[in-house]
Amino acid sequence: MRGWRGSSAFVLCVVLGSCTQGSQATLAHSAESITSLASEGAVLGRNLVAGRVTRRFAIQHGLDLQGLMSDQMAVLDEMTAPPGERSQVEALRAITHRAASDLRRLTETGADQATLATDLERAATAAEKVRGSP
Amino acid sequence: MSLKNMLAIALGILSAIGGFVDIGDLVFNTQAGATFGFQLIWVVAIGVLGIIVYSEMCGRVSAVSGRPVFDLVRERTGFGAGLATLVASEVVNLMTCAAEIGGVAICLKLLSGLPYRMLIAGAVIALVIASWTLRFQWIERLFGYLGLCLLVFAVAAIKLHPPWAQVVHGLVPGSHEGGSATLYLYFVVGLLGAAMTPYEVYFYSSGAVEDRWGMKELGLNKVTATIGYSLGGVLSVSLMIVAAMLFLPNGISPELLGTPALAAGSTFGRVGLLLALIGILFAVGGAAIETAFSGAYNVAQFFGWPWGKREGPARTPRFTAAWLIIFGLAMMVIMTGIDPVKLTEYSVIFSVVALPLTYLPILLVANDRTYMGSRVNGKLANVLGVGYMGIILLVAVSAIPLMLLTHGGQS
Numbered sequence: 001m002r003g004w005r006g007s008s009a010f011v012l013c014v015v016l017g018s019c020t021q022g023s024q025a026t027l028a029h030s031a032e033s034i035t036s037l038a039s040e041g042a043v044l045g046r047n048l049v050a051g052r053v054t055r056r057f058a059i060q061h062g063l064d065l066q067g068l069m070s071d072q073m074a075v076l077d078e079m080t081a082p083p084g085e086r087s088q089v090e091a092l093r094a095i096t097h098r099a100a101s102d103l104r105r106l107t108e109t110g111a112d113q114a115t116l117a118t119d120l121e122r123a124a125t126a127a128e129k130v131r132g133s134p
Numbered sequence: 135m136s137l138k139n140m141l142a143i144a145l146g147i148l149s150a151i152g153g154f155v156d157i158g159d160l161v162f163n164t165q166a167g168a169t170f171g172f173q174l175i176w177v178v179a180i181g182v183l184g185i186i187v188y189s190e191m192c193g194r195v196s197a198v199s200g201r202p203v204f205d206l207v208r209e210r211t212g213f214g215a216g217l218a219t220l221v222a223s224e225v226v227n228l229m230t231c232a233a234e235i236g237g238v239a240i241c242l243k244l245l246s247g248l249p250y251r252m253l254i255a256g257a258v259i260a261l262v263i264a265s266w267t268l269r270f271q272w273i274e275r276l277f278g279y280l281g282l283c284l285l286v287f288a289v290a291a292i293k294l295h296p297p298w299a300q301v302v303h304g305l306v307p308g309s310h311e312g313g314s315a316t317l318y319l320y321f322v323v324g325l326l327g328a329a330m331t332p333y334e335v336y337f338y339s340s341g342a343v344e345d346r347w348g349m350k351e352l353g354l355n356k357v358t359a360t361i362g363y364s365l366g367g368v369l370s371v372s373l374m375i376v377a378a379m380l381f382l383p384n385g386i387s388p389e390l391l392g393t394p395a396l397a398a399g400s401t402f403g404r405v406g407l408l409l410a411l412i413g414i415l416f417a418v419g420g421a422a423i424e425t426a427f428s429g430a431y432n433v434a435q436f437f438g439w440p441w442g443k444r445e446g447p448a449r450t451p452r453f454t455a456a457w458l459i460i461f462g463l464a465m466m467v468i469m470t471g472i473d474p475v476k477l478t479e480y481s482v483i484f485s486v487v488a489l490p491l492t493y494l495p496i497l498l499v500a501n502d503r504t505y506m507g508s509r510v511n512g513k514l515a516n517v518l519g520v521g522y523m524g525i526i527l528l529v530a531v532s533a534i535p536l537m538l539l540t541h542g543g544q545s
């Protein structure tokens with residue numbers, strides 16, 4: 001019985017802990033995810049320019065990446081950050097917006113994919129910096 | 135050994151390699167490699183040895199007794215424990231089947247550009263037709279052989295020139311760098327769960343009865359389980375190496391099924407990309423059939439209904455209805471729009487929780503002289519079997535807390 005109580009208390013702590021996570025953790029997670037998505041978009045763009053992936057794959061995979069980027073945008077839009085973190089949230093929002101737009105353009109015919117890949121790489125670096133800033 | 139027997143062994147091994155990797159392995163191995171580099175290779179090695187030990191037991195039980203494992207579970211453990219095992223395995227089978235169908239649809243979408251939901255329906259229809267029309271052996275072979283296209287990742291892993299000293303060092307458990315300790319442990323649990331998925335042993339055991347294994351096939355059982363799963367494990371490690379070489383340095387944390395294929399494209403161009411997509415398509419397609427059949431085998435064997443693909447639908451109507459219903463329910467689950475990659479993570483973690491219910495009865499039956507006669511477990515099989523039971527209990531208890539603590543492996 002005592003063991004069950006202990007286990008229940010542990011599970012409760014875990015659940016409560018996960019519910020009361022701070023905005024800093026959410027921000028860090030968003031920044032990590034945006035870094036990853038932008039970086040993958042850059043790899044996709046470079047591969048497309050080099051002819052290493054089919055155009056159909058690039059379009060579909062690019063749209064999937066853009067969808068995930070939009071999810072991150074929604075997370076940031078809903079986030080109520082304390083005053084100390086607002087500038088970071090704003091910076092990340094701008095990066096996400098730009099990266100989502102680059103990913104969309106990457107899948108369009110006639111786009112300058114090499115430039116877009118470079119821009120996405122820059123977006124990944126910028127998001128990484130936000131993640132690393134205090 | 136005759137040429138015919140050698141050919142049968144070679145074909146069995148090939149289909150075991152191609153059939154080893156499913157969506158769980160694809161997701162967890164690439165994510166683990168992208169997050170921790172080579173540091174978790176030891177978990178794959180432990181998981182592969184575990185599935186070899188228990189599959190060999192399952193195959194032996196089926197070959198000696200002429201009955202599959204689940205048939206003996208209820209008889210050996212009683213109605214209550216048998217029912218708990220049945221419910222747990224059916225829930226996990228359904229979740230896994232839905233994730234695999236989602237995986238098939240994603241691959242088809244990346245290849246064709248057609249709408250995802252339409253492809254889900256198309257995938258289920260194609261899988262049902264294949265399951266209905268093909269003979270059991272040909273289902274195994276078709277999906278197993280075409281799943282071998284995944285070997286492109288093994289070649290990519292070599293071509294990328296990884297630091298082999300670090301790769302070998304990854305076989306030794308120890309402290310880790312990068313990522314939190316809880317995330318590391320979450321991946322340990324996930325990789326073990328992906329390698330030791332319950333449906334694999336149920337399918338292997340029922341497949342042995344479908345293929346009418348007897349005492350003569352005991353050698354084939356040992357060789358197929360050992361070599362087939364070991365080489366399948368090499369594929370899993372290859373996925374981890376490729377992710378460690380291409381994704382980790384770029385800060386990419388794979389969230390999509392197309393990401394591993396992108397790695398193959400980066401290494402070998404369009405041919406590599408297409409091989410990877412075809413390999414993933416048939417590996418997850420085969421796994422979708424295996425999970426649906428595994429679910430139907432379990433329920434039919436538990437309730438004592440006539441079962442078996444070989445018998446035909448007219449002789450096994452309830453068994454046939456069961457796998458059709460599982461396909462239908464899985465399609466409904468994935469049609470809700472749930473992300474197959476996320477669903478895979480949940481199904482693997484829940485399968486870990488159900489692992490003791492799957493593997494303990496196998497260990498008990500394999501040691502029971504009533505069923506096995508002189509072919510009960512030897513010392514080595516028992517030492518490994520009991521050792522793995524300890525590991526399984528440990529990971530089963532820690533799986534859900536780790537999933538909650540890491541928010542499903544995200545932090």
